[in-house]
Amino acid sequence: MSLIEYKGFGGVVLAADMLGDENDPAVLLVPDIGQSRANWREVAEALVLSGRRVVNLDLRDGTDLAPHIEDLRAVLAQMGSRPVVVAAGRGSWIAAHALGLDDGTHLAAGLVLVDMPVDDVVIASAAATRLVLPTLAVRGGFSPAEASADSDAFFAALPLGQSADINDCDLELASDRKEALLGQLLEFLERRQPREAMEFKAGSDPRTLRDAMGCFATGITIVTALDAEGTPVGLTANSFTSVSLDPPLLLVCIANTAGTAPTLREATHFGVNVLQIGQQPTSNRFAARGEDRFANQPWAPGHTGVPLLGSSLVSFECQHESLHEAGDHFILVGRVVRAQFEPHRDPLLYFRGKYRRLHFA
Ligand SMILES: Cc1cc2nc3c(=O)[nH]c(=O)nc-3n(C[C@H](O)[C@H](O)[C@H](O)COP(=O)(O)O)c2cc1C
Structure with missing residues (x-):
């Protein structure tokens, strides 16, 4: 200034x-x-x-x-x-x-x-x-x-x-x-007074569709579960949606190719941790291959045993409700059994392929 x-x-x-x-x-x-x-x-x-x-x-x-x-x-x-x-x-x-x-x-x-x-x-x-x-x-x-x-x-x-x-x-x-x-x-x-001249793009090729989808601003979650050996697994996902209040349902869409997909298909319970603005490194770590994602990650088992990440904005504990095959992803619907949240933190946002933050609180 x-x-x-x-x-x-x-x-x-x-x-x-x-x-x-x-x-x-x-x-x-x-x-x-x-x-x-x-x-x-x-x-x-x-x-x-x-x-x-x-x-x-x-x-x-x-x-x-x-x-x-x-x-x-x-x-x-x-x-x-x-x-x-x-x-x-x-x-x-x-x-x-x-x-x-x-x-x-x-x-x-x-x-x-x-x-x-x-x-x-x-x-x-x-x-x-x-x-x-x-x-x-x-x-x-x-x-x-x-x-x-x-x-x-x-x-x-x-x-x-x-x-x-x-x-x-x-x-x-x-x-x-x-x-x-x-x-x-x-x-x-x-x-x-647009910052740049309006330029509409159209098409049905994968690149255009991907870019069009990226115009929908989202938060970011880490979806977690315990595998058959009781080891925590998780991945970054922004395909989270609230589905129903009565009964309380939410969904996430998981790629069939994700390393965590087999565990999430089988798990009786899973967690959805909504990230706050300080958790960008967590988002990166849970999206990168070959990382020991839980090595330096504070977490604690919830009431149902699912791994909940410390300092998240919200953590939902869910019971597996249903699973729907959908192209190269599957839709995992969970019944929320418990939610805990911290109302004073700003969310980590994702828009057009980049992390963002709220402009004003
Ligand atoms: C911002 C962001 C959002 C993502 N959202 C999803 C998602 O909704 N579903 C999904 O399957 N993968 C999503 N991914 C990709 C996965 O996190 C990533 O492919 C996965 O962690 C790869 O590791 P894995 O195969 O070892 O599980 C997202 C990645 C990023 C960075």
């Missing part, structure tokens, strides 16, 4: 944090009047993790809108590329006016208004009709200046003629509003 300065209206210096790779598409964060860039910091970091360059701006002191509007236009003119402007509270007033003075598209690629307060319905409607930029209006309690009931007038006046882009969402019912806001924001940015 680096600190930069922009020249505002009348030579006023405006400080901003600059985060992320300069080649990534830019987002300009504008706080509410009376707040500072510290209010956007968490969002800024999540945006950087999603491949955005972020400029997190401080406004000048004062509640008079006119200098703020000129400041914002000056900052946008100094930025190397047209950002999506994301503004909160009365900051969204400033942004809507700054970008509604002319068509705004030469200054910004899009506009996100978070909790825009509306005091004067007539002015609000006039400002809204001038906006031609792709605009997302979100009400969701991010800023202390909650949107008033009259904000409906603003949203109603947004020019729906051009409005495939206009999306008025109410996040008030979302359980975690900041997380819901981030989700909306990232979806809008991906749609309006």
Whole structure:
């Protein structure tokens, strides 16, 4: 993160944090009047993790809108590329006016208004009709200046003629509003300011199908059992699915060629250990051939004797329920007899052939 300065209206210096790779598409964060860039910091970091360059701006002191509007236009003119402007509270007033003075598209690629307060319905409607930029209006309690009931007038006046882009969402019912806001924001940015040009691939050859399957993000599990000699065996598997609650059933798909397949076919019980973010080495070890997978692996027998891996996010102990042949894999269905989990850890994720982590908790 680096600190930069922009020249505002009348030579006023405006400080901003600059985060992320300069080649990534830019987002300009504008706080509410009376707040500072510290209010956007968490969002800024999540945006950087999603491949955005972020400029997190401080406004000048004062509640008079006119200098703020000129400041914002000056900052946008100094930025190397047209950002999506994301503004909160009365900051969204400033942004809507700054970008509604002319068509705004030469200054910004899009506009996100978070909790825009509306005091004067007539002015609000006039400002809204001038906006031609792709605009997302979100009400969701991010800023202390909650949107008033009259904000409906603003949203109603947004020019729906051009409005495939206009999306008025109410996040008030979302359980975690900041997380819901981030989700909306990232979806809008991906749609309006994609990091790379969209490129759809199609086909039915094995490579295309494998890559298409890899677009389904999963967690990672280690499936374990005891072999006939009572020795623990296990393999990495992301084909885990919850199947039924009553009775409690889950499944994993196991390759017929896997070294552990004969044991898993025969075992009366098996374990499914969902990995947490610190267990990437465990995932690698249980997917590699020729390794003594349990050599340095802490584990303990569960109630049914199945090996459960210490420090996993979740461990399910299952009784063999059924087995279904399915091409070069078999589907192993287990009846859960016991589950133990640790709710405070992040999961280890897998997406398009790579390990991933949650962008925000
Ligand atoms: C992220 C990841 C997910 C995997 N998912 C599965 C799976 O769902 N089913 C499966 O049979 N193999 C899966 N594998 C491959 C097995 O882990 C691997 O082929 C197996 O451990 C090979 O060793 P083995 O033949 O000695 O058992 C996965 C591997 C990785 C890295």
